[in-house]
Amino acid sequence: MRKLYFKIFSYLFVVFFSFHQLSYALLTLPEEEKIGKQVLQELSSKVEFIQDVELVAYINSIGKLLTEKGVDFSPFKFRFYLIKDDTFNAFSVPGGYIFLNSGIFESIETEEELAGIMAHEIAHNLCRHVAKRLESIKRMQVAITAATLAAILLGGGKAAEAVGITSSAFAETKLLAYSRADEEEADRTGFQILTKAGYSPWGMVRIMEKLSKKSKFAVELNYKYLLTHPLPQERLTYLISLARKYGSNKGSSSIISSDSYYFKRLTIKATVISKDPADLVLKYKEELKIKDDPWIKYSLALALSQQRFFKEAISEMKKALKELPPKPYFLLDLAEIYLNSGDYQRALTVIEGIKFSEGSKKLFEKIVYLKIQYLKAKALAETSRLFQAYEIFNSLKGNNILENDPYFYFYFGRICSRINKDGEAHFYFGKYYELKGDYKTAYFHYKKALSFLSKEDKMYNEVEKSIKYLKKDK
Structure with a gap:
């Protein structure tokens, strides 16, 4: 590096x-x-x-x-x-x-x-x-x-x-x-x-x-x-x-993540994603021999999932959830392990059982709701309920905290391609490659999108703007 x-x-x-x-x-x-x-x-x-x-x-x-x-x-x-x-x-x-x-x-x-x-x-x-x-x-x-x-x-x-x-x-x-x-x-x-x-x-x-x-x-x-x-x-x-x-020392330490459990969870998730999961599994198992801590069990579950040891990961996550506070975002982590393991129906069951309000004013809860919908759409897509998945992704695309996430557009593009919405598929693939910095491939997909869209489509103008943005530095 x-x-x-x-x-x-x-x-x-x-x-x-x-x-x-x-x-x-x-x-x-x-x-x-x-x-x-x-x-x-x-x-x-x-x-x-x-x-x-x-x-x-x-x-x-x-x-x-x-x-x-x-x-x-x-x-x-x-x-x-x-x-x-x-x-x-x-x-x-x-x-x-x-x-x-x-x-x-x-x-x-x-x-x-x-x-x-x-x-x-x-x-x-x-x-x-x-x-x-x-x-x-x-x-x-x-x-x-x-x-x-x-x-x-x-x-x-x-x-x-x-x-x-x-x-x-x-x-x-x-x-x-x-x-x-x-x-x-x-x-x-x-x-x-x-x-x-x-x-x-x-x-x-x-x-x-x-x-x-x-x-x-x-x-x-x-x-x-x-x-x-x-x-x-x-x-x-x-x-x-x-x-x-x-400023004084009285300022807010957390504006987005006003729930301390939520912030700690994110720091653990980022750490587990960043490091070698095999090393972490050994580390967390040794720590559990010394201290019986639900956060260590939670961390171990994520590391095991990264290693694709899903059965053991699910077991450890369930143990952790029995001891951690009943927060909806912890259930999301269990659902995601099921999703990654290929057990899409069980993932959907967990997601649909999460009680959560879309209209929450807390900023971190808006992110949690977004994650709920995102995982639900992926699970629906994997169980061939593609139009339902499309509707969810379509409702999320205007969310400004997703606009720079290339992988959101990648998955949306895949769903569109599977239901023969070729113009939209190429547009979202173009967004994916543009955000990844692959401007040549992005340009290709934007041009392909125009060939499938009519000039009356609202998306047609968006595609033209994207092409103009890419061409201005050529």
């Missing part, structure tokens, strides 16, 4: 250099948008994104809260992506693209800590710090630039070292580290975003305090975040002074 980040930021340099061979002006907004799209494309071919609809919706919900309430104006539409990686890292690239590693969940204790990290990355984007760093890189000597380009073409490693530069040294000292001024500006802007959105800024202080204790061992602990976001004691002192300025 470390070589990947070197390649990505080096790649940013190449794109930038190609735009500005003569000019030293800062990147224009269209150029930043183009770079962001191209980096997403590069990332999508190298890393795996989290597919869990609930975790993705949760991240998008926090992101939307921060950008819609905390940001007065942005030239970009912000997009949030959750990378399947068990290390602690978050970064932004030009054009409003924010990436988080799922490993972050293992280190946070509250939603406001997560919001603090996200607000900080949003701030870097708004302040256009990456664009400014690219300008600085361009001003380097030609020899260094040539070495950088050679390292990209040769793929890093010994070949890159042969041209006089190591990927790790260059990445850490020249490409990845924000300046102190950048960090202080992002801290100030991030605090403003947090408080306007309704979060206490102290969550950001707490997570940075935790990271500060690890900063001396960033390389050994594989904390990539600390390689790009230096945390000297002076900055921590500055953060505390900002927190005192921008």
